[in-house]
Amino acid sequence: MKLKGYHIFFTIFLCTASAFAQLDSIQQLPEVMLTDSKLVHFSKGFKLEKLGDSLIERNATSLTETLRYNSNIYFKENSFGMVSSPSFRGTNAAQTAVIWNGININSVFTGQTDFNVISPLNYEEIAIRSGGGGVQYGSGAVGGSIHLNNTYSFKKIHSTKVGLLYGSFATLGGTASTTQTWGDHYLNVGVDFISSDNDYEYVGKNQKNTHGEFLRFSAKINEARKLKRGVATWNSEYSYNNRNFSGSLNTVGKDGYNDIATRNLWQIQQEMGVFKMKISAAHLFEQFKYFPDSDKPLYDKGRANTFISGLQTEVLLSKKFRINSKIEYTYVTAQGSNVGENHRKTLAAVLLFNHKISRDFSYGLNLRKEFLNGFDNPWLFSADAKWDVSKSYSLRVNGSKNYRIPTFNDLYWYGGGNSNLQPETSYQVELGQEITFGNLKTDIAAYYISSEDLIKWVPISGSVWEPINIQETRNYGIEATLGYFIKLGPQHSLDFSANYSYTKAEDLEKKKQLIYVPFQKAGGTVAYDFRKLSIYAQGLFNGEAYTTTDNSSSVAGYTVFNFGASVALPFEPNLTVGGRLKNAFNTYYENVAYRPMPSRNIQIFLNLKI
Amino acid sequence: MKMMNKVFFLAITALFFVSCSNDDDSQPEYVPAAFEKGILVTNEGPFGNGSGNITFISEDYSTVTQNIYRTVNGTELGNIVQSMGFQDDNAYIVVNNSNKIMIANRYSFEAVDSIKTGINNPRYFMGTDGNRGYVTNWGDPNDNGDDFVAVVDLRNNTIAATIPVAFGPERMVTYNNKIYVAHQGGYGQNNLISVISGTNLENTITVGDVPNSMVVKGSSLFVLCGGNPSYTGNETAGSLVEIDLANGQVLNTYTFGTTEHPTNLTMDGNSFFYSLDGNVYKLNSSSISLPGNDIIAGFFYTMVAKDGLLYATDADDFASRGSLKIYDLSTNQQIQDFQVGIVPGGVYFNE
Numbered sequence: 024m025k026l027k028g029y030h031i032f033f034t035i036f037l038c039t040a041s042a043f044a045q046l047d048s049i050q051q052l053p054e055v056m057l058t059d060s061k062l063v064h065f066s067k068g069f070k071l072e073k074l075g076d077s078l079i080e081r082n083a084t085s086l087t088e089t090l091r092y093n094s095n096i097y098f099k100e101n102s103f104g105m106v107s108s109p110s111f112r113g114t115n116a117a118q119t120a121v122i123w124n125g126i127n128i129n130s131v132f133t134g135q136t137d138f139n140v141i142s143p144l145n146y147e148e149i150a151i152r153s154g155g156g157g158v159q160y161g162s163g164a165v166g167g168s169i170h171l172n173n174t175y176s177f178k179k180i181h182s183t184k185v186g187l188l189y190g191s192f193a194t195l196g197g198t199a200s201t202t203q204t205w206g207d208h209y210l211n212v213g214v215d216f217i218s219s220d221n222d223y224e225y226v227g228k229n230q231k232n233t234h235g236e237f238l239r240f241s242a243k244i245n246e247a248r249k250l251k252r253g254v255a256t257w258n259s260e261y262s263y264n265n266r267n268f269s270g271s272l273n274t275v276g277k278d279g280y281n282d283i284a285t286r287n288l289w290q291i292q293q294e295m296g297v298f299k300m301k302i303s304a305a306h307l308f309e310q311f312k313y314f315p316d317s318d319k320p321l322y323d324k325g326r327a328n329t330f331i332s333g334l335q336t337e338v339l340l341s342k343k344f345r346i347n348s349k350i351e352y353t354y355v356t357a358q359g360s361n362v363g364e365n366h367r368k369t370l371a372a373v374l375l376f377n378h379k380i381s382r383d384f385s386y387g388l389n390l391r392k393e394f395l396n397g398f399d400n401p402w403l404f405s406a407d408a409k410w411d412v413s414k415s416y417s418l419r420v421n422g423s424k425n426y427r428i429p430t431f432n433d434l435y436w437y438g439g440g441n442s443n444l445q446p447e448t449s450y451q452v453e454l455g456q457e458i459t460f461g462n463l464k465t466d467i468a469a470y471y472i473s474s475e476d477l478i479k480w481v482p483i484s485g486s487v488w489e490p491i492n493i494q495e496t497r498n499y500g501i502e503a504t505l506g507y508f509i510k511l512g513p514q515h516s517l518d519f520s521a522n523y524s525y526t527k528a529e530d531l532e533k534k535k536q537l538i539y540v541p542f543q544k545a546g547g548t549v550a551y552d553f554r555k556l557s558i559y560a561q562g563l564f565n566g567e568a569y570t571t572t573d574n575s576s577s578v579a580g581y582t583v584f585n586f587g588a589s590v591a592l593p594f595e596p597n598l599t600v601g602g603r604l605k606n607a608f609n610t611y612y613e614n615v616a617y618r619p620m621p622s623r624n625i626q627i628f629l630n631l632k633i
Numbered sequence: 634m635k636m637m638n639k640v641f642f643l644a645i646t647a648l649f650f651v652s653c654s655n656d657d658d659s660q661p662e663y664v665p666a667a668f669e670k671g672i673l674v675t676n677e678g679p680f681g682n683g684s685g686n687i688t689f690i691s692e693d694y695s696t697v698t699q700n701i702y703r704t705v706n707g708t709e710l711g712n713i714v715q716s717m718g719f720q721d722d723n724a725y726i727v728v729n730n731s732n733k734i735m736i737a738n739r740y741s742f743e744a745v746d747s748i749k750t751g752i753n754n755p756r757y758f759m760g761t762d763g764n765r766g767y768v769t770n771w772g773d774p775n776d777n778g779d780d781f782v783a784v785v786d787l788r789n790n791t792i793a794a795t796i797p798v799a800f801g802p803e804r805m806v807t808y809n810n811k812i813y814v815a816h817q818g819g820y821g822q823n824n825l826i827s828v829i830s831g832t833n834l835e836n837t838i839t840v841g842d843v844p845n846s847m848v849v850k851g852s853s854l855f856v857l858c859g860g861n862p863s864y865t866g867n868e869t870a871g872s873l874v875e876i877d878l879a880n881g882q883v884l885n886t887y888t889f890g891t892t893e894h895p896t897n898l899t900m901d902g903n904s905f906f907y908s909l910d911g912n913v914y915k916l917n918s919s920s921i922s923l924p925g926n927d928i929i930a931g932f933f934y935t936m937v938a939k940d941g942l943l944y945a946t947d948a949d950d951f952a953s954r955g956s957l958k959i960y961d962l963s964t965n966q967q968i969q970d971f972q973v974g975i976v977p978g979g980v981y982f983n984e
Contacts, residue, residue: 032674134741151786268795271681271682271712272728273684273709273712273731274681274711274712274731275709275731275732276729315773315774315775316773316775316776319773319776321773321775321776323775375880437865438862438864438865438869439864440864480951480952482932482948482950485892487862533953570679570682570683571679571953571954572949572950572952572953573949573953573954575953575954576683585962615685616679616682616683617682617684617712618682
């Protein structure tokens with residue numbers, strides 16, 4: 024935790040500096056552009072949910088919390104703030120791709136993203152794209168993908184935000200960002216940090232969460248410049264996490280984890296009539312240090328550099344046919360204490376096609392093939408269609424073949440790594456319908472995913488384990504979301520949202536539900552606004568999940584509630600103060616067996632917009 | 634009929650759990666010395682997120698009781714029940730990840746005491762006459778310099794002395810008041826046997842790489858060494874090493890093929906048994922010539938040969954309940970198969 028002081032100081036410095044920056048604000052919504060435009064154009068027959076600022080801010084401690092309360096995704100979180108991995112539609116943690124401005128940022132070593140090391144406040148938009156996205160986003164987009172997007176605009180914007188947070192368990196957070204445009208320039212700079220002793224009580228157990236301290240710091244720069252026929256953009260992000268790993272009900276935590284990531288993306292877009300061309304280059308860096316004993320200087324380490332260059336062309340013919348082709352070359356070089364030094368080259372060719380037959384009906388066909396990486400690369404495809412049957416009813420359907428390539432740990436781990444592994448493959452179909460009655464919006468989706476050659480570590484002999492392409496699974500389920508907004512007179516409004524999912528994820532050999540995939544999950548939020556006052560109540564039900572592959576033991580289901588209120592000060596409307604009461608009824612619950620989650624706790628915050 | 638008995642017993646046990654969890658005031662009733670004659674299986678439990686436990690199977694195979702320590706005491710053992718040792722009427726249950734030794738009466742499993750200080754990453758317990766017990770400790774598995782053997786004063790169950798040893802101390806056997814500690818090597822590999830007398834490290838004997846199991850036959854100690862696995866970049870063959878217990882000298886070394894890494898040496902009568910590449914091999918202990926005869930197919934996590942039977946555990950995928958399989962060594966046929974707990978790592982007997 025040595026760097027903690029330095030990071031806090033840096034944040035405070037930037038908060039102060041940005042607060043004294045440009046003060047003339049503008050309230051109108053500027054026209055914004057996504058760095059990853061294909062997310063919108065080539066996902067029409069897919070379920071795409073966007074989380075707005077107010078939703079994110081309610082659950083901004085970590086990306087885990089943001090998505091746990093506001094989506095159907097289940098998270099297996101090893102105690103609050105510790106390693107957190109998703110299960111999207113019952114798929115495994117490496118089958119959810121995290122896409123930062125169009126680039127897959129899952130770890131080279133584990134194939135996963137730890138959702139607790141990402142700040143949800145660093146992005147203008149967080150989108151959840153359900154279903155297979157392998158063609159667009161490559162390996163790992165099986166259950167779905169989470170999109171962390173930064174946007175840009177050349178409208179007049181001078182906006183600065185500063186937020187401070189203080190909460191139970193010595194939780195301290197700060198965020199500051201400023202967005203400025205001038206002439207042909209767009210610039211967005213921000214920092215964000217949170218730290219916590221995280222020493223909550225295990226409700227009713229007379230025990231505390233010890234050795235669970237965490238610190239997360241991130242900084243971002245997003246820049247765009249208008250060119251003669253296009254635009255040049257640069258997105259940059261740095262994140263630093265330092266955590267001790269807490270123990271469980273019957274173990275004492277000793278280990279620690281420290282990770283750093285940097286991400287940079289440069290893109291130049293040019294438009295020539297109906298043609299658009301985009302040249303991009305990206306660099307991703309990840310480094311982790313795992314300390315078996317956090318008090319000792321001994322650690323295992325891994326670091327990886329990923330270089331990506333791509334050329335994308337898009338043409339829109341007769342305003343109906345949109346064709347996008349992309350060639351992308353990726354070079355990964357990684358070294359780690361347990362995997363040695365290894366490299367991987369991949370050349371990917373992608374063809375995306377969308378045809379808008381009429382205002383109400385469009386369909387898409389997409390293809391991807393990879394080369395050079397040494398695997399038997401399958402052709403990946405997806406097809407989707409969307410039909411707006413009437414103003415209040417629309418249907419969507421999609422089907423796809425997706426895959427996940429083995430990670431460096433799977434391939435090269437000392438004592439087990441299997442260099443003969445092949446990608447996992449999966450097929451899926453989804454049928455969805457959106458129904459709108461006035462202010463009531465619902466979305467109901469049913470899906471089926473069949474996966475084979477799933478990589479599983481199995482004991483080969485004695486103490487040696489080896490990953491092999493062995494497991495077959497079948498996932499199916501339904502998801503429902505509901506949103507309702509009503510204005511109760513000129514000064515009152517009520518906003519209601521809820522989601523429910525039923526997930527069956529079955530190991531076909533054992534005929535059992537996969538571990539840590541609850542059958543049921545539901546969540547809901549009611550928010551009430553009156554003038555400058557806003558209050559909300561939020562509930563989450565997480566069903567029982569099995570913890571053993573024979574389904575002989577499980578972690579119990581739970582229901583937790585959070586409440587919050589905020590008010591914009593009458594004398595200074597740009598200043599909002601508020602508080603949140605989390606786990607309001609002090610419920611004992613575990614997310615992972617024997618690892619209790621926090622007791623009742625509070626957070627107070629202050630947000631300033633200039 | 635046997636099946637019915639089992640079902641009935643499980644039903645009773647289940648009822649019993651419900652009743653004791655609903656009523657905290659009444660102590661669970663149990664038959665004293667309920668576990669007097671039979672097989673005890675320690676189940677490590679899921680790593681990190683659960684508790685290990687102990688399964689009891691009666692001598693006549695008619696009853697199987699899961700989770701006996703919790704049934705009797707109402708509390709769980711802790712994370713990773715690594716092994717169990719005995720002295721007099723006590724069982725010393727080594728709970729590795731929770732860093733403690735739980736002591737219970739070996740026949741009733743009523744809790745007696747526990748040891749929670751003075752040990753660090755404990756692995757095995759060996760009791761001796763004279764009120765001394767020995768516990769091997771890895772310390773930090775990534776630190777090769779902090780491994781030790783703790784000497785327990787069995788009268789008050791405290792650590793009376795600490796003997797620093799080479800890294801990765803694991804299983805122990807005792808002969809003639811001396812303790813022989815195999816240094817399997819923790820997360821790495823080692824090739825030593827430490828000889829402890831009282832509270833002193835008397836000698837170290839170099840054997841093959843990764844000594845994983847030992848038996849005493851007559852005045853010889855047979856040490857089965859797995860050899861370095863291939864991923865170390867320095868793969869070495871497994872070996873069976875015979876040590877003269879009178880003087881600590883290596884008498885014979887029998888070598889396996891370079892890529893053969895045997896485990897689980899156990900002895901019954903005049904035969905040795907070991908596991909290798911999914912088979913159980915039998916070896917005449919009086920005239921050793923490798924390899925032995927493969928008699929039973931199966932990947933076993935641990936196995937013990939006793940009185941003409943082989944007790945072998947199958948940990949399946951290490952994330953679901955495993956099983957104890959019993960083979961008749963005269964026919965090499967499986968005669969029993971019991972479901973036990975998660976990752977069954979030790980087989981012991983009350984008789």
